[in-house]
Structures are given as C-alpha cells and as structure tokens.
Amino acid sequence: MAWLVLVASGLLETVWAVALDRSAGFSRPLPIAIFVVGLVLSMLGLGVALRSIPVGTAYAIWVGIGAVGTAVVGMLALGEHAGLPRLLSLVLVVAGVVGLKVFH
Template identity: 55%
Template sequence: MSWYVLVVAGVFEIAWAVGLEYSDGLSKPLPTAGTVVALVVSMLLLAKAVETLPVGTAYAVWTGIGAVGTASLGIVLFDEPAELTRVFFIGVVVVGIVGLHLSSGGH
C-alpha cells in the first residue's frame, strides 16, 4: 500500500511543480492556492509512505516521479524542447524509479 501512496504523492508533486508555472511566480491567487494545496498533500503522502518505506528510496522515487512528470508536461503544455537526448534521459530516470521499486522488494 505504501508504494501506491508514494505514487500518488509523486502525482501531487507534479501538480505543484506545474502549478508554479501557472501561478506566475505565485502572483496569481487561485493557481497559487492550488499549488500550495498540492504541495501540502504531496508532503503529507510522502510522510505517510516513509512510515514503512526506506526514506532514501521513497524520496528518490518521489522526486523521480515529479521530475519525469514535470519534464513531460513541460514538453506537452509549455512547448519545452522534446529533443531526443532530453527524452532519453527522462527515460533513464524512469528506469531508475523502476529499479528502486524492484530492488526494494516493492510490489
């Protein structure tokens, strides 16, 4: 169950990171509020996950999910470059996340 909580925490990390773009430097009240809520939920879920998962593994997976999701949405939503090398290294992060999951005995 902790892995599911961790994945959801990672999704909320993506939400707050993308929210930073929409909040325009935290100057727009509604996107800023959504960003703050997503940040708090993400942290609370991460805290819940580390009750049973090793903190180093959980943190690496959490940030990895956030990095992959945010970089991918940056390409889709904000017209950031989708160069082959960039996409390749996003894939490398995914491999790292999967490797951490498998090596920790998570199912």
C-alpha cells in the same frame, strides 16, 4: 498501500511544480491555491509512505516521479523542447525509479 500513496504523492509533486510555474511569481491566486494544496498533499503522502518505505528509496522515487511528470507536462502542454537526448534522459530516470522499486 504505501507504494500507491508514494506514486500519488509523486504525481502531486508534478501538480504543485506546474502550478508554481503558472502562478507567475506568486501573483495569480488560483495557481497559488493549487500549488499550496498540491504541496501539502504531496508532503503528507510522502510522510505516510515513509512509515513503510526507507527514506532513501521513497524520496528518490518521489522526486523521480515528480521530475519526469513535470518534464512531460512541460513538453506536452507548455511547449518545452522534447528532443531525443532529453527523452532518453527521462527514460533513464524512469529506469532508476523502477530499479529502486524492484530492488527494494
């Protein structure tokens, strides 16, 4: 169960990061609200996962999921560049996250 909570928390990191971008410097109320709720839920989930998963493993996986998710949203929905070097770099991050889970 802790691993599912950790993955969900990592996905929520993507939510709050994108909402932070969309808030236009904290000037738009709806993205600000989504940012705050996403951030709180993401941190709470990380805290729950830390009851069963070591901090180094959990934090690295949480950040990795959030970073890859945010980059993917940026490329697919926000018009960010999706060149081959960038995609290969994201694959390496995913490989690292999977490796941390497998060798936990």
